[in-house]
Amino acid sequence: MLMKKTSEIVIVFDFDSTIIEMDSDNWLLGEFGAIDKFYQLLPTTPWNPLMDRMMKELHSEGKTMDDIVEVLKQTPMHHRIAPAIEAAHALGCDLRILSDANMFFLETIVKHHGLDDYFSEIDANPSYVNEEGRLRISPYHNFVTSPHGCSLCPPNMCKGVVLERIQRSVGKEGKRIIYLGDGSNDYCPSLKLKESDYVMPRKNFTLFKLISENPSLVKAEIHGWSDGEELERVLLQIIDTICVEEKNNTTNPSKLIAADCKLGTINCST
Numbered sequence: 284m285l286m287k288k289t290s291e292i293v294i295v296f297d298f299d300s301t302i303i304e305m306d307s308d309n310w311l312l313g314e315f316g317a318i319d320k321f322y323q324l325l326p327t328t329p330w331n332p333l334m335d336r337m338m339k340e341l342h343s344e345g346k347t348m349d350d351i352v353e354v355l356k357q358t359p360m361h362h363r364i365a366p367a368i369e370a371a372h373a374l375g376c377d378l379r380i381l382s383d384a385n386m387f388f389l390e391t392i393v394k395h396h397g398l399d400d401y402f403s404e405i406d407a408n409p410s411y412v413n414e415e416g417r418l419r420i421s422p423y424h425n426f427v428t429s430p431h432g433c434s435l436c437p438p439n440m441c442k443g444v445v446l447e448r449i450q451r452s453v454g455k456e457g458k459r460i461i462y463l464g465d466g467s468n469d470y471c472p473s474l475k476l477k478e479s480d481y482v483m484p485r486k487n488f489t490l491f492k493l494i495s496e497n498p499s500l501v502k503a504e505i506h507g508w509s510d511g512e513e514l515e516r517v518l519l520q521i522i523d524t525i526c527v528e529e530k531n532n533t534t535n536p537s538k539l540i541a542a543d544c545k546l547g548t549i550n551c552s553t
């Protein structure tokens with residue numbers, strides 16, 4: 284692995300079934316025996332408001348925020364995920380999380396694993412504990428007053444819209460993006476990545492299947508992974524590849540110009 288640090292890479296992680304092994308809502312509801320009720324109601328209520336309602340039910344059954352935190356701390360995470368995040372951060376990458384989970388669940392789990400200092404930005408559904416001690420969960424986009432208008436994404440969050448904002452904020456600096464995810468809601472942002480970017484879909488999960496149906500729709504380079512160990516290996520390999528490219532670009536600009544001239548894209552005589 285390279286010793287040199289890079290400031291040229293932004294890594295955007297999905298959370299559910301990417302950083303953690305499963306969906307955080309499913310995990311919590313399963314542990315509290317509320318999963319059957321949730322899936323009975325899901326056909327008639329969108330996920331995000333239904334999760335808010337389920338928190339009301341758990342509260343009325345006497346479940347406290349402390350009970351919820353204890354269950355969240357047990358959420359399964361592959362043992363190589365934290366080392367992968369630490370290594371990418373140590374190499375100078377700018378790490379973000381872009382998740383359709385709620386902020387309270389996500390931050391509780393991230394903090395429990397000591398990873399909260401590694402992320403420069405977390406985008407997730409807003410949540411807060413109200414005066415009754417009950418967790419309230421809201422959609423990321425207000426789909427009544429300002430719908431995002433994307434047909435690929437659930438009404439509460441279009442990850443593509445958020446990714447475009449990240450692209451605008453880092454694009455001027457020519458940074459490259461590595462996007463990791465598993466779900467159908469990771470497809471929209473994957474389509475917005477550029478040729479110089481990378482997408483890491485989890486093998487045999489929905490995002491991987493959607494990309495596999497028509498890989499030419501994705502401009503970014505595609506690298507699958509199946510578990511935390513492979514995620515770590517593939518991610519660090521991509522960072523290494525980008526660092527080597529960067530080094531070659533800065534140490535040998537004449538070679539670059541020569542290559543561009545062959546393609547006739549720039550005028551070397553000026």
Ligand SMILES: [Mg+2]
Pocket residue numbers: 297298299300301464465466
């Ligand atoms: Mg996910």
Ligand SMILES: [Zn+2]
Pocket residue numbers: 433434435436441442443444471472
């Ligand atoms: Zn979208």
